[in-house]
Amino acid sequence: MSNLLESYRVLGVKVGAGMADVTTSYRQLCRTYHPDISDDPGSEELMKQINIAYTVLREKFKRESAFQQRQTYSRPVRRYPQATVSRQPPVDAQQQATEAYQQRASERAAASADAEKEAYSVLHEYFIALNTFNYTKAYTYLSEHDKKHITLESFVGWRESVARLYPMREFKIAGGSSIAVVTWGDEKTFHARKFRVIITEDDYTDNANQSGDIDKLVINENSNWGVFLGYREVNELTRTFDKRFETKKKRDIEKRWEEYQSGLHTEYNMLNLAGMRKPVSMELYRQRRYGGSMTFTAILLKQNEAIGSGYEELLRSAAKTITGAMRETDVTAYAGDGIFVIMFVELSKKNADNIISRLVESIRKNAGTQLGSQAEIEYEYGSWSGNSFADMDTLNGILERFNKKI
Numbered sequence: 001m002s003n004l005l006e007s008y009r010v011l012g013v014k015v016g017a018g019m020a021d022v023t024t025s026y027r028q029l030c031r032t033y034h035p036d037i038s039d040d041p042g043s044e045e046l047m048k049q050i051n052i053a054y055t056v057l058r059e060k061f062k063r064e065s066a067f068q069q070r071q072t073y074s075r076p077v078r079r080y081p082q083a084t085v086s087r088q089p090p091v092d093a094q095q096q097a098t099e100a101y102q103q104r105a106s107e108r109a110a111a112s113a114d115a116e117k118e119a120y121s122v123l124h125e126y127f128i129a130l131n132t133f134n135y136t137k138a139y140t141y142l143s144e145h146d147k148k149h150i151t152l153e154s155f156v157g158w159r160e161s162v163a164r165l166y167p168m169r170e171f172k173i174a175g176g177s178s179i180a181v182v183t184w185g186d187e188k189t190f191h192a193r194k195f196r197v198i199i200t201e202d203d204y205t206d207n208a209n210q211s212g213d214i215d216k217l218v219i220n221e222n223s224n225w226g227v228f229l230g231y232r233e234v235n236e237l238t239r240t241f242d243k244r245f246e247t248k249k250k251r252d253i254e255k256r257w258e259e260y261q262s263g264l265h266t267e268y269n270m271l272n273l274a275g276m277r278k279p280v281s282m283e284l285y286r287q288r289r290y291g292g293s294m295t296f297t298a299i300l301l302k303q304n305e306a307i308g309s310g311y312e313e314l315l316r317s318a319a320k321t322i323t324g325a326m327r328e329t330d331v332t333a334y335a336g337d338g339i340f341v342i343m344f345v346e347l348s349k350k351n352a353d354n355i356i357s358r359l360v361e362s363i364r365k366n367a368g369t370q371l372g373s374q375a376e377i378e379y380e381y382g383s384w385s386g387n388s389f390a391d392m393d394t395l396n397g398i399l400e401r402f403n404k405k406i
Contacts, residue, residue, distance in 0.1 A: 004060060007053035019061045026054045112179075115225075119193040119218040120173065122225045127171045127197065135159045143219050143226030145190070154234040161241035165248065167202045174198060174213070182217060182228065190219040192228060265334045268319035273341065273406050276333035280343055280406060283331065284390055293385030295344040295352045296395050298402055299360065302376040303338060310371050311338075317367045325359055335404045349383035356381055 008015045011025045031037065035044045122141055129138035135156040142150070174196035182190045198213045217228040231237060263275015271279075287294050301318055303311045315338060322340055326332050329345040347355060356379055364372035380398050384390040396405050 004056065007056045010049055010053040011057070019058070022054065022057050022061075026050065115220070116193060119220075119225045120195065123195055123197070123216060123218050123227060124173060126227045127173070130159065131168050131171060133163065141227050143190075143228045144221050144224070145219070146226070146229045146231070149232045150229065150234050154238070158234045158238045158241070161238045161245065165241055165245045168199060169202065169209070170200045172198045180217065182219060182230075190221065190228070192217045192219040193225075268316065268334045270319060270323060271331070271333040273333055273335050273404065276331060276341065276343075277406055279331045280395070281392070283343060283345060284392065284395075287384065288389045288391075291386070293346055293348040293383065294390060295347040295349070295356075295381055295383040296390065296398055297342050297344070297352075297356055297379055297381030298335070298399055298404070299340045299342070299356075299363075299377065299379040300402055301338040301340075301363075302378070304374070304376060306374040307371060314367050314371045314375055317371070318363045321363050321366045322359065325362065335399075335402070337402075337404075339402050339404060341399070341404075341406070347383070348385050352381055352383045 005015060008017065011022060011029065013021050013025050029050050030047070033040070033043045033046050033050065035047060040046075126138055126141040129135070129141070136152065138159070139147075139152050139155050142155070178194045180192045180194045182192045195216050195218065196213055197216050198211060200209060200211045202209060217230075218225050219228045260275070263271050263278070265272040265275075283294065286292070299318075299322075301311075301314060307314060318340065319334060322332055322342065326342070327345075331343040331345075333341045335341050344352070344355070360377050360379060363377065364375060366372075367375060380401050382390070382394065382398050384394075392406065399405055
């Protein structure tokens with residue numbers, strides 16, 4: 001690898017290329033073959049060869065630069081300028097030249113300002129289209145160079161993949177721009193405007209937001225401005241984002257499953273009090289913000305000598321009866337010590353006593369003649385609707401009678 005010709009070959013540049021071309025090729029190879037990006041099993045060994053080749057060429061350029069500096073300053077030569085007679089133009093001619101120069105400078109400044117406004121407008125409309133998920137419209141703002149390499153279907157698929165992983169919330173184009181020149185391979189050189197764009201988006205971690213800024217180029221082709229992506233392999237980007245999204249989704253599902261399992265009373269196929277707190281909190285928020293009615297009740301099945309060993313059978317029968325009577329919007333849990341807690345959504349006070357008393361009778365009936373007649377069942381409930389809103393303290397007030405707390 002110490003051979004210079006081999007180093008130029010590994011980096012894919014011509015022999016004798018400058019440091020700028022070497023650095024550009026090295027960064028492109030890193031973005032393609034870095035082990036964190038590429039799935040190729042041989043990418044790690046190939047990356048080592050690329051790093052060694054880049055180090056050899058970089059040291060070569062350092063040595064050449066040091067040698068040139070030593071040649072320049074080792075033997076200074078004293079030079080005496082020739083005596084010349086300067087001829088000053090007439091005052092009128094000098095003033096006219098100054099005014100003409102100032103006029104040309106003002107015209108260039110005006111043209112540059114107009115170009116900056118037009119480029120800013122294109123970039124602004126492009127990000128608005130992205131933020132409103134109108135990817136077909138966003139595609140129309142791309143440069144002609146990108147449209148030759150990226151189809152509409154590929155672009156839409158790529159942006160949908162990005163939006164699933166990083167949903168954009170807002171964007172802001174920072175003031176000012178700088179003029180830049182972009183050379184795409186050996187094909188063409190573009191005159192461009194570089195803008196700083198600050199983006200706020202949802203992070204793919206747990207309910208987090210992140211902000212970052214990017215440099216976005218708007219290039220001029222045939223007197224038309226367009227957003228420059230510079231990506232030829234958008235399909236590969238789409239697959240990469242989809243793979244990350246599947247990993248994220250799998251992690252989120254596993255986390256939710258663990259939360260569900262930790263809040264589940266598996267013996268009675270319903271939540272425990274710890275697992276009930278989150279759905280109840282969400283329902284309290286909904287009722288306070290949007291109104292509606294709700295009823296919170298606790299049902300106690302007492303254990304006595306008459307029931308004896310059949311108490312566990314009574315609890316299982318009651319849990320099955322309560323679960324079967326619940327709607328999808330209702331929330332039920334087993335609090336232990338024979339206590340079942342239920343939150344009825346959209347059940348008013350007018351109907352609460354009738355519904356709950358019928359539920360208690362169903363528990364007796366389904367438990368059978370022997371257990372049902374011997375069961376002692378008590379219940380306590382509270383209902384809220386209209387302008388009366390519930391909170392966690394009022395719900396816990398009902399549970400205080402049973403020495404429980406949600």
